[in-house]
Amino acid sequence: MESYDWQGTHWFDFVMRSARALLYPVYKGTYERREDVDITKPSSRRDKVIQWSRDLQRSLDYLETRDDFDPERVAYYGLSRGVDWRR
Numbered sequence: 001m002e003s004y005d006w007q008g009t010h011w012f013d014f015v016m017r018s019a020r021a022l023l024y025p026v027y028k029g030t031y032e033r034r035e036d037v038d039i040t041k042p043s044s045r046r047d048k049v050i051q052w053s054r055d056l057q058r059s060l061d062y063l064e065t066r067d068d069f070d071p072e073r074v075a076y077y078g079l080s081r082g083v084d085w086r087r
Contacts, residue, residue, distance in 0.1 A: 027051075
């Protein structure tokens with residue numbers, strides 16, 4: 001099974017070098033959370049996007065529970081997933 005660290009950190013290592021924290025959510029359907037979904041159905045695609053938004057929200061909710069993070073100073077850096085919705 002493909003692991004989240006297969007790409008290395010070259011996409012975002014500049015964040016860590018700048019003495020900032022990095023949160024890297026593993027979204028449902030990716031890496032260790034892979035699943036078989038028929039993406040040809042519009043509802044399946046919609047459901048996947050909804051789940052991704054919930055995964056991101058849970059990640060942000062977690063940060064808010066920590067005293068060492070300021071929820072007013074969170075930034076988002078996103079990478080494209082490309083055209084293969086199955087991954």
